[in-house]
Amino acid sequence: MARLPEYLRALHNLAETGHETVSSEGLANAAGVNSAKLRKDLSQLGSYGTRGVGYDVGLLIDQIEYVLGLTQRxxxxxxxxxxxxxxxxxxxxxxxxxxxxxxxxxxxxxxxxxxxxxxxxxxxxxxxxxxxxxxxxxxxxxxxxxxxxxxxxxxxxxxxxxxxxxxxxxxxxxxxxxxxxxDLAIELQILSFHEHRKASLTALPAAGGSALTALPGGLAVTESQEAIGT
Amino acid sequence: MARLPEYLRALHNLAETGHETVSSEGLANAAGVNSAKLRKDLSQLGSYGTRGVGYDVGLLIDQIEYVLGLTQRxxxxxxxxxxxxxxxxxxxxxxxxxxxxxxxxxxxxxxxxxxxxxxxxxxxxxxxxxxxxxxxxxxxxxxxxxxxxxxxxxxxxxxxxxxxxxxxxxxxxxxxxxxxxxDLAIELQILSFHEHRKASLTALPAAGGSALTALPGGLAVTESQEAIGT
DNA sequence: AGGCGCTTGTGAAGACGTGCACAAATCGCG
DNA sequence: CGCGATTTGTGCACGTCTTCACAAGCGCCT
CATH class of the missing domain: 3.40.50.720 (NAD(P)-binding Rossmann-like Domain)
Incomplete structure (x- = not known):
């Protein structure tokens, strides 16, 4: 999975701050994903959590690094x-x-x-x-x-x-x-699209019109990381 | 859609090389996606292709730039x-x-x-x-x-x-x-994962073993852009 | 004017990822 | 030793994305 590196980074942070174990909820927050998704991802590596306790940070780091092939530089x-x-x-x-x-x-x-x-x-x-x-x-x-x-x-x-x-x-x-x-420019263009969408929505909440003037608000939007709360 | 910027880049390339129109197949190749997917994406913007001919490159550029909110700098x-x-x-x-x-x-x-x-x-x-x-x-x-x-x-x-x-x-x-x-490092780590997977598969085509030594070949891999042909 | 080839647009089916909700398992404490 | 609190692992259902396949439409050539 493409999320493993993100978990790994969060785990390294946790290890540096002295955490020995971490719950799926805690790690999920640190990595910015859903806890169920995280558990499902980790279960693909084999079971390395202890029910009632959580995951061993060090062990999990080793395991993810192994899977990612980072044991060799x-x-x-x-x-x-x-x-x-x-x-x-x-x-x-x-x-x-x-x-x-x-x-x-x-x-x-x-x-x-x-x-x-x-x-x-x-x-x-x-x-x-x-x-x-x-x-x-x-x-x-x-x-x-x-x-x-x-x-x-x-x-x-x-x-x-x-x-x-x-x-x-x-x-x-x-x-x-x-x-x-x-592609760095593409990332910006995607943000620009969201900007345009937001501007359109606030300016004209219920707009119709021809195809040429149609607003992009109807397009499906799969946001990357919106509203993670505080 | 997050693919629109990619289409836009391909379209600009085509425009510079003198193409007036382009078929969904041609544009899909240039953007590295499936032609059906491309048509479905473009149909979300409203219909701007002509059956039997293809899409007008200039018109499509304008349309995508509008949707992406690039009409303003x-x-x-x-x-x-x-x-x-x-x-x-x-x-x-x-x-x-x-x-x-x-x-x-x-x-x-x-x-x-x-x-x-x-x-x-x-x-x-x-x-x-x-x-x-x-x-x-x-x-x-x-x-x-x-x-x-x-x-x-x-x-x-x-x-x-x-x-x-x-x-x-x-x-x-x-x-x-x-x-x-x-995250530039994450991109490399994902590649490293693929490297590890490929190395494991070629070295030990049919391996079992405990969870700790299990190979990552079983993990689902959604490759970004593999084997686009020649 | 008519037919033919080419291309778009889209319905339907399938694959995939996601999230909920709960059973199973483990630890700590009395 | 047993119970409760806590957390993992996962079956299931849902929505989304992807792909195939084909009808509809357009232009060109005769």
Whole structure:
């Protein structure tokens, strides 16, 4: 499940604040989900809760980390050291949560040789050598959209089977390769949609009209995390 | 729907390459979704396709931009000008897709006054004034997790009703405020899970064992975008 | 003008995720 | 040792999303 990492983060918080055990209700609140959903998710991992008590925080952390494959520190190659790539290279959230940026790569010779956070940017042509040396299985694409597909092909060619794509485009990859996409502008556009919806609803509570002037209020909205209470 | 921005991006690509019309199949490929799903999504906006021909690219762009509320250029306040905030401030994908970063804010006096991409970083205490001047409805939080909730409260207090949160924590906001969360490390962890699953399956195609050593292959996996063909 | 091929729009069926509500199980205390 | 409070694990029902399949509609060509 895609919620496991969120649980893991909440569990680490709890562990740091000295909690030995946690109830499904407590963990669900910390992770921002329903308690029944959380219990159902955790039951998929096998039973690790004690009825009447709750879950052992440490044990649950180990278990989730095992399932997520975080027992080994995975090496990641980051391609594209532009604006966003720079930030990603310096983002300590990766290192603190089980990942090691093993290589920074870029196609621009201007950027090759630059040192970021203790790592030197190498040319993308070095990818085959680097991938072999570091046994890289995960690649991050932070290039412009025009270069993303080419980079993806190169990553796949050297054995990368998981790609995190920040470029605003759809990647074609062979079967067996996983792609996750993060598009920062899309996130904002989704918020903009909600803004527009809210504005329409308050301005014209009961509006009809032609299709062209129809308000978007009728669209189904699956909000991500609304009104978590206080 | 959350897929509309993706369609919009694909449509802009098509428009730039000179396409006047596009079939649902073509647009679905460009956006990486099923054609039936795309047609159903577009039918929610009202009928804008011509049977036997397809959709008018320009018309569809206008329609989607209207529904997403992109007819006005929305002002965004970015709080937290650290590593990630820096990159976001310089990310031109925002400007090119209907958003204007109207203010950069940070609580660190060291960073106040710094100029990024033509904008000067202001202190977070300036938020009420800035929000009033720029009529800001969307806030982006790129602070450490410890500061995120406090910033969210401040944003809500000045009338922000949509928040994009990059901090790895759950935010509590009043009803009516939308929060979207992007956690870069979580994306990697999800990929790691897939890596682990793939490794387990290839190494031990039919494994049993106790719960502790059980393989995660049994977990339901809803892949985001796997095997889009060539 | 008529037919043919192509594409949209949609009804229906199925898969999936979600949440409730309750039985089973465990601990602590008298 | 037994009882009650508490919490997990899960069967069931519901709503949503997805996909297939096909009728309806449109343009083009003859």
């Amino acid at each position: 995975r090496a990641v190659a980051l391609v594209g050291v532009g604006n966003l790539g720079h930030a990603l290279a310096g983002y300590d959230g990766f290192a603190s949560r089980g990942f090691r940026i093993a290589a920074l790569l870029d196609a621009d010779q201007e950027r090759v040789g630059e040192e970021i956070n203790g790592l030197v940017v190498q040319h993308i042509d070095e990818l085959p050598r680097v991938a072999a040396e570091e046994s890289i299985a995960i690649g991050v694409i932070a290039t412009p959209a025009a270069a993303a597909q080419r980079v993806a092909d190169q990553l796949v060619a050297v054995g990368v089977t998981s790609i995190l794509n920040f470029a605003p485009c759809v990647l074609s990859v062979p079967e067996g390769v996983d792609v996750r996409k993060v | 929305r002002a965004v306040a970015l709080v937290g000008v650290g590593n990630l905030g820096h990159a976001l401030a310089g990310y031109d994908g925002f400007a090119s897709r209907g958003f204007r970063i109207a203010a950069l804010l940070d609580a660190d006096q060291e960073r106040v006054g710094e100029e990024i991409n033509g904008l000067v970083v202001q202190h977070i205490d300036e938020l009420p004034r800035v929000a009033a001047e720029e009529s800001i409805a969307i806030g982006v939080i790129a602070t450490p997790a410890a500061a995120a909730q406090r910033v969210a409260d401040q944003l809500v207090a000045v009338g922000v009703t949509s928040i994009l949160n990059f901090a790895p924590c759950v935010l509590s906001v009043p009803e009516g405020v939308d929060v979207r969360k992007v």
